[in-house]
Every structure is written in C-alpha cells, then in structure tokens.
Amino acid sequence: MDSLLQTLARILVVLFFIGVIGSMVVVVISFVVDLELLLQADDEPAVDGTGTWA
Numbered sequence: 001m002d003s004l005l006q007t008l009a010r011i012l013v014v015l016f017f018i019g020v021i022g023s024m025v026v027v028v029i030s031f032v033v034d035l036e037l038l039l040q041a042d043d044e045p046a047v048d049g050t051g052t053w054a
Helices: 002-039
Strands: none
C-alpha cells in the first residue's frame, strides 16, 4: 500500500510540474501578444466598426 501511495505521489508531482510549465507557456504567449499590441502603430484602429478586434 505504501509503494502505491509513493507512486501516486510521484505521478501527481510530475503532473503538477507539467501544469506549471503549461501555465508559463500561456503567460509568455500572452505577454508577447500584448507587447505586439502595445508596440503597433497608433494610426491603426484597435477596434473596427463592429466592436470586434481588428
């Protein structure tokens, strides 16, 4: 029983770190997209006439 719990704990630790890495990827992608929006030319409208992002 003890070895089963140790195995499950190791699996959960691995899954936790996979989730942390996935979250870091999302943060990096969001940062890059937001940085591109901030650095784009000001003469381009951020929103078109329909209220959606251009």
